[in-house]
Amino acid sequence: MSTASRQLPPAVSAVEGERLIAPPEPRRTGRRRAARDGGFTPYALLTPALIVLAAITGWPLVQLLIMSFQEFGRAQIFGAPPEFVGLDNYAEVLTDAAFWEVLARSLVFTAVCVLGTMVLGILIALLIKRLGTVLRTLVSVGLLLAWAMPPLAATIVWGWIFDTQYGVLNYVLVHWFGQTQFEGHAWLIEPLSFFFVATIIIVWGAVPFVAFTVYAGLTQVPDEVLEAAQLDGAGAVKRFTLVIVPYIRSILIIVTILQVIWDLRVFTQIYALQSIGGLAEQTNTLGVYIYRVSLGSGDFGTGGAISVIVVLLLSGLSIFYVRRNIKEEAL
Template sequence: MSTLPSEARPAVSAIEGERLLAPSAPEPSERRRRSALAGGFTPYALLLPALLVLVAITGWPLVQLLIMSFQEFGRAQVFGAPPEYIGFGNYAAVLTDSEFWQVLGRSVVLAAVCVVATMVLGVLIALLMKRLHAVLRTIVSIGLLLAWAMPPLSATIVWGWIFDTQYGVLNYVLTNWLGLDFAGHSWLIDPLSFFFVASIIIIWGAVPFVAFTVYAGLTQIPDEVLEAAQLDGANGAKSFVLVVVPYIRPILVIVTILQVIWDLRVFTQIYALQSIGGLAEQTNTLGVYIYRVSLGAGEFGIGGAISVIVVLLLAVCSVFYVRRSVKEESL
């Protein structure tokens, strides 16, 4: 039974009727759609100049590359001979070439090793920076920035001096300080040690980006959450796995995908090391292989087909990156 007096019941009924007739609050997705439409065509007009520049710089050469991949395009065509359309002949030649599959497998393994090592070292350095005092953190940040700012070619030359056969610092230390037999040892003549050196150079240049990005994510974790985890008995490892990782998971996913894309198409470090003393036939990766097939052998059509295949592989990785970015923006 109602405890309201009879004279108050009509007023309450009127209020409830107004609530029922009042429009309900729009859903979050509806609010986002309305806010997106509020600007009209102004955002698209502002993006149009940048889009045109992007199409002119990237889109048109990509279309030309796609057309070339269906043509027999060699040195004769460079000097004016008309190209001949051969359909999927270049793709068939590439996909049936055992050397291409060896290069692809070599590139995937190198990228996997570099990505895992880069992510592990980058996260550890970011955690270290979070715990360091301001002065020490500044010193570490300056060192990371110097490594990040160095051009890949310059970094490769410097590391090449370190691993030099006769005058390298590493051979000197291993021989004279540790008593090991590394006098005159060539680090670049063997494919395994060649990629060991290449991995060090690639990881050394990529760790600063990961460290700075993850550190920026760590600074956004509330201290109260970490303190609560410690009060519940979680040690450092458990706090990292159960508290820190869920907070920075979007950052880790995006950075990992970017590292995969960058390491699959690495060129400068491999080509420079080959010029110093590596065997090109046994150490080619996708970027260098495309360069040598196109400009070295003059098979621009086949090089275009390989490039399109690599673009498709990178597009698969980019799809995950774009989907993750869109998902984060919609939250």
């Protein structure tokens, strides 16, 4: 190799069989990075939506936060000025044994509902993936009909099924299976059977969303990867856990977060079942408990404090799962 070639930088002296070493890329400045990422155009497009969201959600949330520090009752509804009481409402809530009982009941109920919804939704999504066009259409239509039914209407229908005197379930158990102990059985009196009915209603209404969302994620899994795993001897369970789950992990996390949020603040189904025949004091969940404290007793300040605590709890769960998802994707 000549002397001139030796004096050239490594990126230039690629002759005579030597390896080409590319020069390091210049560090991008903030202005160049902003230009490459689209500049301020994405933020400008998001600004109107953020303004509407702040007006619709942000301002009521601020009012709720202010109310949680006030003594706000029926007198204040009719124009009496509210009195700031500091953290008294929060202290009253956190020292109330009824609140902790409702919180524990709601967390257990949410865990059962989310687990049942996710398992059934994933199984139905896998089933839809394997069905033909005709059966897939029929199953999709059935799921859409279940999803489109309003929660109150669905609860009333399920209430008829579990009715004490005229319920279909009691009739089937007594006349078809000979279970005479279910003659006139009241499913909504006992708290355990009450939440059994509530779990069926909530899971039944939430499964279609999970099934469709997971099915959309399954369509993005390459068939070649699944075929290669099958040729390597991986069974159905291993193909799902080792191949499919890594592809749809972010979808599963987001869907789980949404289900936790929806089930923890569920209101319509629980309140309707209590109106049909359930005992409110033994079956209250957070959503119904806030309603009864605020409108039932007229203590909107305490109800606002409970609402803020629930918002903080849901925000903490959401931030935890989102950060965990981001860290896993960064690895």
